[in-house]
Amino acid sequence: MIQSKITSLSSKIAWEQIRADTELFDNFEKNVLPAYLNSCRWFAGKARIQKSFKVTTTLEIPMKDSIALLMIISVSYEDGDVESYLLPVSFIDAGHTKEITPKGIITLAYINNKRGIIVDAIYDERFQQTIFYHLAHAENIAQEEGRVDFTRGKGFLGEDINAPISSKVLPVDSSNSAIVFGDKYFLKLYRKLFTETNPEVDMVEFITEHSTFAFIPAFAGSLVWKQEQMPDITLGMMQRMVENQADSWVQTGEQLNDFVEAFVAKSFSIKEEVFQQVELLAQRTAEMHLALYKPEAEKMFVPVPFDDAYRKFVHDRLTNLLDKRYSLLIDNYTKITDVVTRKLAWDFMEARELIEEFAAGILEKPIFSQRIRIHGDYHLGQVLATQNDYIIIDFEGEPESSITDRKIKHSPLKDVAGMIRSYHYAISAKMFNDPASAKLDSQRIQTVADRWYRLIQQTFMDKYLETFGNPHPLFKNNNEINFLMLIYLLEKAVYELGYEINYRPDWVKIPLKGIVNVIREIEKLKM
Numbered sequence: 001m002i003q004s005k006i007t008s009l010s011s012k013i014a015w016e017q018i019r020a021d022t023e024l025f026d027n028f029e030k031n032v033l034p035a036y037l038n039s040c041r042w043f044a045g046k047a048r049i050q051k052s053f054k055v056t057t058t059l060e061i062p063m064k065d066s067i068a069l070l071m072i073i074s075v076s077y078e079d080g081d082v083e084s085y086l087l088p089v090s091f092i093d094a095g096h097t098k099e100i101t102p103k104g105i106i107t108l109a110y111i112n113n114k115r116g117i118i119v120d121a122i123y124d125e126r127f128q129q130t131i132f133y134h135l136a137h138a139e140n141i142a143q144e145e146g147r148v149d150f151t152r153g154k155g156f157l158g159e160d161i162n163a164p165i166s167s168k169v170l171p172v173d174s175s176n177s178a179i180v181f182g183d184k185y186f187l188k189l190y191r192k193l194f195t196e197t198n199p200e201v202d203m204v205e206f207i208t209e210h211s212t213f214a215f216i217p218a219f220a221g222s223l224v225w226k227q228e229q230m231p232d233i234t235l236g237m238m239q240r241m242v243e244n245q246a247d248s249w250v251q252t253g254e255q256l257n258d259f260v261e262a263f264v265a266k267s268f269s270i271k272e273e274v275f276q277q278v279e280l281l282a283q284r285t286a287e288m289h290l291a292l293y294k295p296e297a298e299k300m301f302v303p304v305p306f307d308d309a310y311r312k313f314v315h316d317r318l319t320n321l322l323d324k325r326y327s328l329l330i331d332n333y334t335k336i337t338d339v340v341t342r343k344l345a346w347d348f349m350e351a352r353e354l355i356e357e358f359a360a361g362i363l364e365k366p367i368f369s370q371r372i373r374i375h376g377d378y379h380l381g382q383v384l385a386t387q388n389d390y391i392i393i394d395f396e397g398e399p400e401s402s403i404t405d406r407k408i409k410h411s412p413l414k415d416v417a418g419m420i421r422s423y424h425y426a427i428s429a430k431m432f433n434d435p436a437s438a439k440l441d442s443q444r445i446q447t448v449a450d451r452w453y454r455l456i457q458q459t460f461m462d463k464y465l466e467t468f469g470n471p472h473p474l475f476k477n478n479n480e481i482n483f484l485m486l487i488y489l490l491e492k493a494v495y496e497l498g499y500e501i502n503y504r505p506d507w508v509k510i511p512l513k514g515i516v517n518v519i520r521e522i523e524k525l526k527m
């Protein structure tokens with residue numbers, strides 16, 4: 001890993017003209033950026049061999065008495081891959097550095113005889129206010145190349161255009177950064193950038209502007225770097241801020257505490273309220289898909305058939321994923337000490353031929369259901385639980401997929417499978433990791449966990465399909481529904497197996513059990 005050698009920069013040039021100081025930039029790239037980026041939660045390249053960090057673009061954002069620079073940093077890796085990250089920076093002179101959180105400090109600096117710090121500008125209140133002002137006024141800022149375009153969406157209230165508003169960085173560490181304005185607006189600044197419109201903006205804008213579905217935070221604006229003859233680069237998106245208790249993963253976990261307690265006392269009890277909440281989430285999920293199903297929409301959103309290109313895409317993805325996961329599992333097999341997990345791993349390995357034969361079905365089976373744009377990374381953690389309802393967030397798509405792949409249309413059953421897998425995770429994590437159930441017989445725990453999961457799965461599926469009414473062009477018949485659910489459940493669980501081996505080895509059993517559940521279903525189909 002590249003290490004920082006200095007933590008201070010100096011320049012004889014004023015901050016407003018700092019772009020002219022090539023020596024300072026050189027120093028910044030070599031000696032400051034590597035250490036700083038590696039300290040950031042949102043930088044995804046920490047585990048890779050990094051070759052170089054280059055500031056490829058600096059967009060100027062004038063602020064009160066100063067400027068901020070939106071830097072686009074290109075990170076090159078040993079394997080030849082290159083990624084781009086957004087780092088907004090500003091200079092704060094020594095007298096005003098108190099409010100900046102230590103993790104926002106990039107380096108000390110001595111600029112044009114002024115001592116101070118260069119910071120991640122999201123922590124600089126002047127920057128926060130400037131960005132809000134431009135979003136509120138839907139203004140553009142001309143750049144040497146192109147312009148930064150600020151747009152305002154339906155979710156922006158007219159009364160806020162000139163009103164003063166407080167601003168702060170939301171203290172959640174995730175893949176992007178968020179600034180909240182007056183508890184009314186949530187601005188996500190994307191860190192990893194793509195030379196294409198971020199799918200989240202397409203999705204949130206489409207749902208807000210073309211439907212009455214109210215269970216996503218309404219689109220309130222975006223900031224985009226636009227250049228002639230070049231694809232747009234989305235830098236950020238603003239939505240309405242949602243008051244919420246927790247996400248649904250936390251909510252489900254809390255409900256499961258009661259379930260585990262009852263189980264320990266030798267009773268099987270799921271409260272009626274839990275079924276009602278699962279039904280409500282299923283209904284909101286179906287309504288989200290109905291909002292995305294618009295036969296009259298333009299190309300980006302119009303429903304399309306299961307054509308050969310898509311069938312091949314699904315098949316290639318699944319078989320590539322299987323190849324990678326089988327090798328990963330073999331490499332890590334000896335690290336699995338739990339007997340039950342080992343047995344599940346064996347069941348998966350022995351079923352390779354059966355799985356591949358089943359996966360090939362996607363290439364030739366008659367499928368008349370249609371495909372649409374979907375959420376793409378749907379799980380309990382992507383749903384905020386409000387007082388009595390649910391709000392769906394984070395439409396960026398699956399982090400492992402390319403931006404082009406994230407815009408591919410799928411059967412909405414792929415989202416349904418994501419949520420069903422998530423319920424399986426919730427019960428498994430609770431039953432197998434909870435100290436209360438740890439003392440009990442593991443076979444019994446498995447049986448009870450399976451029963452909970454089947455009941456919840458059935459409740460979700462019934463309510464989801466009922467909301468569409470039968471038949472619907474997205475779901476032609478039960479055969480197609482059952483087949484596609486198995487394909488998507490398999491794909492998701494195989495994907496998760498890699499995620500858990502890499503990040504949470506103690507949880508490997510959960511996706512393995514998910515895979516084996518699908519294998520058992522495939523076996524039944526063959527009987």
Ligand SMILES: Nc1ncnc2c1ncn2[C@@H]1O[C@H](COP(=O)(O)OP(=O)(O)O)[C@@H](O)[C@H]1O
Nearest residue numbers: 172174175176177186217239240241242393394
């Ligand atoms: N509109 C919103 N209102 C309130 N909180 C939100 C909103 N959108 C996201 N959040 C909070 O921010 C967290 C991160 O949001 P998410 O969209 O998942 O970002 P990331 O792309 O960084 O993963 C969520 O888990 C949630 O707690």
Ligand SMILES: O=P(O)(O)O[C@H]1O[C@H](CO)[C@@H](O[C@H]2O[C@H](CO)[C@@H](O)[C@H](O)[C@H]2O)[C@H](O)[C@H]1O
Nearest residue numbers: 249377379380381399418421422423425496499
């Ligand atoms: O960070 P993301 O939300 O984009 O998704 C990644 O991390 C998730 C874990 O936080 C992981 O989700 C898996 O674990 C969840 C419980 O922690 C569970 O609800 C999901 O169903 C399960 O897939 C996700 O796979 C990964 O891409």
